Amino acid sequence: MSAVSSHRLSRLEPYLERPEPAPTLLKMLVGVQLAGFREDAGLSQDQAARELGFSAAKLSRIEAGKGRRPPTETDVRALLALYGTDEYEASVLVKLLRRAGEPGWWQRYDKRLMPEWFDRLVGLQEAAETIRTFEIQYVPGLLQTPAYTRAVVERGLPNAPAAEVERRVELRSRRAELVSRAGAPQVWAIIDESVLLRVLGSAAVMREQLEHLARIAARPNVTLQIVPLNVTNASAPAIPVTYLRFSGADLPDVVYLEHIRSANFLEDRDETEEYRVALDRLADEALTPKESVELLCRTIGDRYPAR
Secondary structure, eight states: OOHHHHHHHHTTHHHHTOSSOOHHHHHHHHHHHHHHHHHHTTOOHHHHHHHHTOOHHHHHHHHHTOSSSOOOHHHHHHHHHHTTOOHHHHHHHHHHHHHHTSOOGGGGSOTTTSOHHHHHHHHHHHHOSEEEEEESSSOOGGGOOHHHHHHHHHHHOTTOOHHHHHHHHHHHHHHHGGGTSTTOOEEEEEEETHHHHSOOSOHHHHHHHHHHHHHHTTSTTEEEEEEOTTOTTOOOOSSOEEEEEOSOTTSOOEEEEEOSSOEEEEOOHHHHHHHHHHHHHHHHHSOOHHHHHHHHHHHHHHHSOOO
């Protein structure tokens, strides 16, 4: 086993020991390792696919870690054999693959609530070391209270049955636990001030939500900034952005851009770097975390006073 392979595999050990399944992250890791072994063998993606009778799209999907399920063990072993991977390297990767097959808690929900693109987002957030987000219409999902979430769902799905609304509220509340649990990621949220002024549910719901934001902003792993309305030239993206970074040096940063019934995931370094720079610039233009909490408290008092 080469020194490069030994170093690569030593970095996988923490992932094999994770107490909670992280299927999305592990699928990505399997794909990244397979791509590395292929490159070590001097094969292009097209050459490797032809050798095994795979389509180029299939191998690309495996190496990108995409799809609701991980690749089959048969396919992974065939790739490892083609690349001349030694027994120890292969055994570590197969263990990683098997762990990738363990379902995350969110994958127990109805697929109507968890389409494939949303399944991937939740899985990536669960595994991220840092989550940066910018919102222009709603409080970020990970920072919402149940009552605020209910108002968002009812606004977006006015004809949804009550039982479905409650399941969606339950799902988002479960996701929000990520921010305060042990080993929580760093969460850096930038919110447009209009989000604080747009009444969802009722004034009481908004008061509870803004008070929650003020409390959670005090956590050491949370940074909250608000872009005030009087910043007229803010370099804000036109849509919400979520930027995810992972602890594994081999894993690319991922940018998530949500649409009404679909989403885009960007992993190309040049594309993700553009969004990182845009978020950095926006953070410079926003209020400081201290000023942002002060604005929250003033807004609560001015617009949502206790009755």
